[in-house]
Amino acid sequence: MSDASLWTALADPHRRVIVGLLLERPRPVGEIVEACGLSQPSTSKHLRVLRDAGLVRVRQDAQRRVYDLDPAPIAELDAWLAPYRELWNRSLDRLGQRLDETSDHDTSQPTPKD
Numbered sequence: 001m002s003d004a005s006l007w008t009a010l011a012d013p014h015r016r017v018i019v020g021l022l023l024e025r026p027r028p029v030g031e032i033v034e035a036c037g038l039s040q041p042s043t044s045k046h047l048r049v050l051r052d053a054g055l056v057r058v059r060q061d062a063q064r065r066v067y068d069l070d071p072a073p074i075a076e077l078d079a080w081l082a083p084y085r086e087l088w089n090r091s092l093d094r095l096g097q098r099l100d101e102t103s104d105h106d107t108s109q110p111t112p113k114d
Helices: 003-011 013-024 029-036 040-052 071-108
Strands: 056-061 064-069
Touching: 003 013, 003 040, 003 071, 013 029, 013 040, 013 056, 013 064, 029 040, 029 064, 040 056, 040 064
Parallel strands: none
Antiparallel strands: 056 064
16 A cells, blocks of 8 residues: 555545445445445445555455455554644644633723723
């Protein structure tokens, strides 16, 4: 799996819906088709992209193909996003402090009369 294939796979909104469905539990192709509202060939193409990116695994269960989410690439993505999450947390903390200061300043001032 390459970083580019992971990002490409997740860029499509239909594939993100499929990943969300598989986050809940493994599902057979027919159930994914029904939940997504796509044709079976279109859904199969999306599943192939997700499989090629390493995001999903497939297993045979009698005549059904059951897809499951592979957590390893998601963990890699989470690790890559960690510094950015920290950046946002610091920014939001500073914003919260500024809003608190502004709120404290506003409550100490008398309110103007009409």
